[in-house]
Amino acid sequence: MERVLGISAAFRVSYAANEGTDVGLEDLVREVVDALREPVKLTSSRIRFSVNDPDRTTLVLDKAIPLAFILADLLPPRFDVLLPGEAVSIAITGGSRRNWRSPVRRATRKLWASAPKAR
Numbered sequence: 001m002e003r004v005l006g007i008s009a010a011f012r013v014s015y016a017a018n019e020g021t022d023v024g025l026e027d028l029v030r031e032v033v034d035a036l037r038e039p040v041k042l043t044s045s046r047i048r049f050s051v052n053d054p055d056r057t058t059l060v061l062d063k064a065i066p067l068a069f070i071l072a073d074l075l076p077p078r079f080d081v082l083l084p085g086e087a088v089s090i091a092i093t094g095g096s097r098r099n100w101r102s103p104v105r106r107a108t109r110k111l112w113a114s115a116p117k118a119r
Helices: 002-016 025-037 062-082 101-114
Strands: 020-024 047-052 058-060 088-093
Touching: 002 025, 002 062, 002 101, 020 025, 020 062, 025 047, 025 062, 025 088, 058 062, 062 088, 062 101
Parallel strands: 047 088
Antiparallel strands: 020 058
């Protein structure tokens, strides 16, 4: 179900853009996070975004969908183990369009680092 929410969020952001093919990195991440937090009734105040993307990085939809899948796989387990009063911090760092893997890799590493560890 989470992957469906992630991919539908990517398409919503794509359709909202003028061209319909490029997806803003920040818009994508925010839309996917919102789609994933609603089913678990996690309020928006429990999500903290920091954004360092002066160039407003965009991804083509074919590359945005895998990022949405990664977020859909990593975030719900983190949401499930939040303690009362705890928040999830998500840093969005842009990069040049030709180097789109850079922000995706950084986001993935940070999410893996903050994911709950197996006991």
